[in-house]
Amino acid sequence: MTDVxxxxxxxxxxxxxxxxxxxxxTLETLAAxxxxxxxEVIVAEDGCADRTPEIATRxxxxxxxxxxxxxxxxxxxGGALEYAFDRADGQTLVYFDTDLATDMRHLEELVESVRSGEYDVATGSRWMPENRADRPAKRGIPSIGYNTLVRGVLRSDLKDHQCGFKAFDRQAFEALAPSxxxxxxxxxxxxxxxxxxRxxxxxxxxxxxEPKGDSKVDIVRDVxxxxxxxxxxxxxxxxRPRITRRVSLGAGTALVVVALLLMTQYLNPHTVLNEMAGADPALVGASAVVYALSWPLRGARYRDILQSMGFRERWDFLTGAVFISQTGNLVFPARAGDAVRAxxxxxxxxxPYPSxxxxxxxxxxxxxxxxxxLAGVVLMGLAATGSADTLVGAVTGDVAGGDAAASGQTAIAVAAFVGVAAIGSVVAIVASAHSDRNLVRRTVGRLSDDSYADYVAGVVERFVGDVQTVAGDGRSFARVGLASLAxxxxxxxxxxxxxAAFGYPLTPSLVAVGFFAVSVGNLAKVLPLTPGGVGLYEGAFTVIVVPLTPAGIGVATALSVAIVDHAVKNAVTIVGxxxxxxxxxxxxTKAVEESRTAADVEPEATD
Incomplete structure (x- = not known):
């Protein structure tokens, strides 16, 4: 039993x-x-590279x-403070910065505010009207901005949150620290x-x-x-406390309902239903079979990706994991299913979660x-056969179509931009994978060289390193690429x-239009607005099909095709x-909840 x-x-x-x-x-001030x-005075020596450990031991x-x-x-x-407080003997836990920037005559008020039982937490402040604090602009301006943000965003009543002069009652600390x-x-x-x-x-x-030494304000850590x-x-x-499962589903459903209600202002729902009723059920069933064939390929592709990272798993298990994650994306908004797979x-x-x-x-x-x-191959094929006139006319605006043609041009421009960005990303990843230079550490180092920057760089390096591993494995890269094409x-x-189920012959132009409609529809689904992108896919698909097929497919038919196409894919996904x-x-549900946070690794430390 200790008297501390x-x-x-x-x-x-x-x-x-x-x-x-x-x-x-500190000893002299406390003894007064x-x-x-x-x-007791505890030196929480945090992995120092100088003589601090030897001095502290002495x-x-x-x-x-x-x-x-x-x-x-x-x-x-923060980690060093928690580690030391957990091993401290006192019921009143105090810390302050070792540069003694805060006048030590305030230490008694800090300690007694908590030790007396009057307060659970006490903190010094440099921004109260009655205090005296020498705040150079280099420190003062960022501090004002930071504390203003904390008060506004986090609804805090305090004026200074970062003053290194605080005390906690042990029970309050033990209740707060885990969160x-x-x-x-x-x-x-x-x-x-x-x-x-709380x-x-x-x-x-x-x-x-009074500030001591140089300011430690830096871009990476502070901004x-x-x-x-x-x-x-x-x-x-x-x-997050307000985004329950019911709220998420309700919000996504509401967005879809609003979109459908707005659609009825310019489109008769009965026309769409009649178009869908006329579709050939045998061909619709065949489309479901074809789509189902892509799922084992997804599992095999994921197996190759993980194998290049050093993880060997069976393709059937991974196919199941992909099925579950995509089902999560259908049920929950914000692409929560991606985290479910992890x-x-x-x-x-x-x-590991990073992998x-x-x-x-x-x-x-x-x-x-x-x-x-695929877009490039289709366009080159159409050009070679002389069948690209209609497509090019719609894209360039030479074919009549009014606003619809303009929308088609915009959609193609977006698809082209994303495609160029994708190519650029792959080139960058492959180049970095074959480079001896540490591009992550070098980039972050230009902004900051402090410990927090080092921590950020370490997290990013671990993530990027796994991506580069795949890009650096030629055979794996080729297998993943071919599987993606299939x-x-x-x-x-x-x-x-x-x-075809709606009675349209698969001409070269329709094949090209179909590709663009599917690709842009899937790009629209990336926006985390509705579960599974329902409504987003159909809208983007229709916007592409109508202007790029001026000879025959109208809005009602294009929308009907989009609805059936998306419904087939979602049905296969849900069953799987x-x-x-x-x-x-x-x-x-448990997977979504558990995937919100990654497991923390206990750091090694000794007393």
């Missing part, structure tokens, strides 16, 4: 020039208002009130915001503050890092590239069979998804 009531943690990273004086001043055995040997907690690698400022996700500079802010949201009493009081953390926390606290391969085959998401990125790049290549060809053939969920014993 107050534990003061000094987060230290390469502080060999200041740590000894900081410990001495606390009994000698009522406090100080701990010389004074029983001093402890040294060492980490073999960087935990980050805090950041391990770096945003840790302070997240603790304070969540303390207010109803803990928080005291903010003015402190005299990208902390800015993104504000948005992430705002989403977690204010948005969850399934992680839960069933222990494939799961990287494999998805590879698929997306190949899909976009395949669309572009998958997309079958996707287009499915739509063409639906055209339900079957795969039963086979692999996967709950789609």
């Amino acid at each position: 009531e107050v534990s003061v943690v000094l987060p230290a990273y390469n502080e060999e020039d200041t740590i000894e004086r900081t410990v001495s001043v 208002f606390l009994p000698e055995d009522a406090f 100080l701990a040997d010389e004074d029983d009130r001093v402890r040294h907690i060492h980490s073999d690698r960087r935990l980050g400022r 805090v996700q950041d391990e770096h500079w945003f840790w302070d802010t997240e603790m304070l915001v969540k303390a207010q949201r 109803g803990f009493s928080v005291k903010e009081f003015a402190v005299d503050w 990208f890092g902390m800015g993104s953390q504000i948005l992430r926390t705002g989403w977690e606290l204010s948005v 969850y399934v391969v992680k839960a069933r085959r222990s494939i 799961g998401f990287a494999s998805l990125a590879v698929e997306r790049v190949f899909d976009l590239l395949t669309i572009t290549l 998958i997309w060809a079958l996707d287009v053939v499915t739509a063409l069979l639906v055209f 998804g339900v079957t795969s969920m039963a086979w692999l014993n996967v709950s789609l």
